[in-house]
Amino acid sequence: MDKIKRAKGKFPGIWIIILIIILIYIGSSTFYTIGVDEVGVIQRFGRYITPPRPPGLHFKLPRGIEKVTKVKVRFVYKEEFGFRTIQAGVRTRYASGSAYLNESLMLTGDLNVAVVPWIVQYRINDPYNYLFKVHNVRATLRDLAESTMRLVVGDRSINEVISKREEIAVQTEGLLQKELDEAETGIRVTTIEMKKTNVPEPVQSSFNEVNQAVQEKEKMIYQAREEYNKLIPKARGQAEKTVKSAEGYALDRVNRAKGDASRFLAQYEEYAKAKDVTRRRLYLEALSEIFPKLGSTYIIDSEQENFLPLLNLGQPKGGEK
Amino acid sequence: MKVKAIIIIVIILIIALFAAAYVVDETEQVVITQFGKAVGEPKKDPGLYFKIPWFQKANYFPKNLQEWDGDPGQVPTLDKTFIYVDTFARWKIVDPLEFFRTVNNVVGALGRLDDIIDSAVRNFITSYPLIETVRKTNRELDTFELGIDQVKDTSPLGEVSLGRGKITKGILDQAQPKLADFGIELVDVKIKRLNYVEQVRQSVYGRMIAERNQIAEKFRSEGEGEARKIEGDRERDLKQITSEAYRKAQEIKGKADAEATQIYAQAFGEDPDFYSFIQTLDIYKEAMGKESSIILSTDSEFLKYFKGYDGAR
Numbered sequence: 301m302d303k304i305k306r307a308k309g310k311f312p313g314i315w316i317i318i319l320i321i322i323l324i325y326i327g328s329s330t331f332y333t334i335g336v337d338e339v340g341v342i343q344r345f346g347r348y349i350t351p352p353r354p355p356g357l358h359f360k361l362p363r364g365i366e367k368v369t370k371v372k373v374r375f376v377y378k379e380e381f382g383f384r385t386i387q388a389g390v391r392t393r394y395a396s397g398s399a400y401l402n403e404s405l406m407l408t409g410d411l412n413v414a415v416v417p418w419i420v421q422y423r424i425n426d427p428y429n430y431l432f433k434v435h436n437v438r439a440t441l442r443d444l445a446e447s448t449m450r451l452v453v454g455d456r457s458i459n460e461v462i463s464k465r466e467e468i469a470v471q472t473e474g475l476l477q478k479e480l481d482e483a484e485t486g487i488r489v490t491t492i493e494m495k496k497t498n499v500p501e502p503v504q505s506s507f508n509e510v511n512q513a514v515q516e517k518e519k520m521i522y523q524a525r526e527e528y529n530k531l532i533p534k535a536r537g538q539a540e541k542t543v544k545s546a547e548g549y550a551l552d553r554v555n556r557a558k559g560d561a562s563r564f565l566a567q568y569e570e571y572a573k574a575k576d577v578t579r580r581r582l583y584l585e586a587l588s589e590i591f592p593k594l595g596s597t598y599i600i601d602s603e604q605e606n607f608l609p610l611l612n613l614g615q616p617k618g619g620e621k
Numbered sequence: 622m623k624v625k626a627i628i629i630i631v632i633i634l635i636i637a638l639f640a641a642a643y644v645v646d647e648t649e650q651v652v653i654t655q656f657g658k659a660v661g662e663p664k665k666d667p668g669l670y671f672k673i674p675w676f677q678k679a680n681y682f683p684k685n686l687q688e689w690d691g692d693p694g695q696v697p698t699l700d701k702t703f704i705y706v707d708t709f710a711r712w713k714i715v716d717p718l719e720f721f722r723t724v725n726n727v728v729g730a731l732g733r734l735d736d737i738i739d740s741a742v743r744n745f746i747t748s749y750p751l752i753e754t755v756r757k758t759n760r761e762l763d764t765f766e767l768g769i770d771q772v773k774d775t776s777p778l779g780e781v782s783l784g785r786g787k788i789t790k791g792i793l794d795q796a797q798p799k800l801a802d803f804g805i806e807l808v809d810v811k812i813k814r815l816n817y818v819e820q821v822r823q824s825v826y827g828r829m830i831a832e833r834n835q836i837a838e839k840f841r842s843e844g845e846g847e848a849r850k851i852e853g854d855r856e857r858d859l860k861q862i863t864s865e866a867y868r869k870a871q872e873i874k875g876k877a878d879a880e881a882t883q884i885y886a887q888a889f890g891e892d893p894d895f896y897s898f899i900q901t902l903d904i905y906k907e908a909m910g911k912e913s914s915i916i917l918s919t920d921s922e923f924l925k926y927f928k929g930y931d932g933a934r
Contacts, residue, residue, distance in 0.1 A: 343667070345667070346644040346645050346649070346667040407815055409756050410762055413817065432647035435685050435687045440686070443688065443709045447709070450813070450814065450815060454815075456760075503830055506837075510833050520844035523848065524847070524852055527852070528854065531859060542869075543866055546871070553878060554881055560885065560888070564891075564899075571895060582902060587923065589906055590906060593910050594911070595911045595914055596914045597916075
């Protein structure tokens with residue numbers, strides 16, 4: 301004990317050191333820096349002092365009197381519903397599945413069930429409201445976003461939920477912003493983006509089947525058209541051919557008739573000059589032409605009756621006859 | 622000795638000052654109590670305040686908007702569908718004095734909110750059909766299927782007379798007066814999640830699948846019908862084309878035949894006898910050949926000189 305007392309007496313500078321430490325402690329809390337995407341909200345004895353401090357180095361009254369809270373006003377925050385990003389990157393991985401399904405599973409207006417995952421991006425546009433008006437802004441935002449999305453989806457059919465995502469996003473954004481303003485959260489929604497809306501897993505295959513059926517329908521129609529296109533132009537050509545060949549026949553027939561007629565008339569003209577002689581000549585000419593060609597000739601006396609048995613008609617023609 | 626006494630007095634004063642001063646934050650309000658009894662008006666504005674040190678105590682209450690999350694419970698609707706309803710509400714302490722007297726702190730308040738809001742939610746959900754809670758308006762739903770002629774939606778969804786907005790408003794109106802006694806203002810009550818319970822969900826899935834299958838079948842049979850129609854067109858067009866061609870061809874041929882007949886008649890009419898004479902000779906020439914045998918009677922004109930040169934018999 302004596303030693304300590306003696307030490308104290310020897311070094312009065314210890315008081316100075318303590319004083320300096322206290323001064324440094326107080327002094328270090330009299331300046332602060334605000335980052336480029338932030339503003340500093342100052343409270344003196346708990347009361348908010350306007351205006352918020354811009355980025356840069358600033359001074360304030362020491363700890364216990366003034367307090368600074370930094371709010372990132374330019375940063376875009378993101379809330380995910382129905383899934384979570386595990387690892388953002390070139391190929392972002394998501395965690396979905398049953399764990400977050402409760403967030404995205406909702407009833408549609410036609411009492412069907414849809415899976416609607418989405419994200420909300422927002423900025424803090426009023427640091428005062430953001431810090432002081434609502435106890436837990438993030439929870440409030442999540443609750444309001446879920447409730448608003450369900451309100452919008454609840455007034456749409458399952459088809460609309462799947463096909464008109466943009467419309468849903470726009471309407472939800474408007475309603476959600478109104479709610480957030482009313483609740484004085486100091487938040488501005490920048491985007492609501494719908495992820496892939498779908499029907500629940502067990503129902504998906506039947507929805508795909510409808511798409512497949514649409515394809516099948518088209519296919520059947522195209523096949524029928526194909527068959528039509530294969531046959532009809534061919535048939536038209538065939539018809540054309542039939543008509544043309546009939547025309548050919550007609551020309552042939554008429555020309556032949558004309559030819560025959562001319563020949564006959566020419567012959568007749570000569571014949572008329574010497575009827576009897578010409579007649580005989582023509583007859584004999586014909587016979588002389590015919591007889592050499594004939595296979596066999598039989599000559600029967602006019603008195604002879606019943607000569608047929610004598611002949612061996614129908615036998616192959618031979619040279620011995 | 623004198624200096625020492627002064628130092629002690631100053632130190633005591635400083636300590637007393639620190640004990641007397643208290644800060645009310647922007648998010649807080651304070652009720653001062655003296656031996657457990659509230660004294661004076663609650664301090665709602667932020668800033669630096671003083672109280673009697675040691676004898677008085679500052680009780681802090683939040684002034685900003687508080688959240689309350691309902692317990693998701695299984696509730697039957699009027700049409701006997703069991704659903705899970707997850708509600709949330711936002712509230713704030715408007716009368717900290719009353720709040721302090723009745724529920725003491727936030728945890729106590731949340732218990733009261735559970736009792737009052739949950740029962741109000743149940744009351745309302747069970748008194749209306751499901752559709753009233755799900756939908757907001759009577760907006761025309763677009764159930765139009767891409768490429769289908771219009772599936773007539775016959776599911777009896779019913780009319781929406783209230784809608785979710787009015788139902789949550791009703792819940793709020795029912796719960797609010799009961800909470801006013803606790804110095805609490807209920808700002809709003811909203812339905813966060815609404816879902817079928819598991820068994821109902823399965824049967825709803827079944828219904829959705831059946832509905833889709835029916836639509837798929839409709840597409841298929843439409844395709845089939847369309848294809849048959851085209852096939853029919855094909856058959857008809859084919860028949861039409863060939864028969865028209867046949868008709869035209871026959872007409873042309875007939876006309877040609879007629880013309881030929883007329884030409885022949887005109888020419889041969891000059892001397893029908895001569896015509897039949899030379900025509901017959903021509904036919905003989907053509908018809909008779911190696912294959913033919915001829916039996917001539919000595920009576921025939923041809924052999925009239927064969928029997929004798931006289932010729933006259």
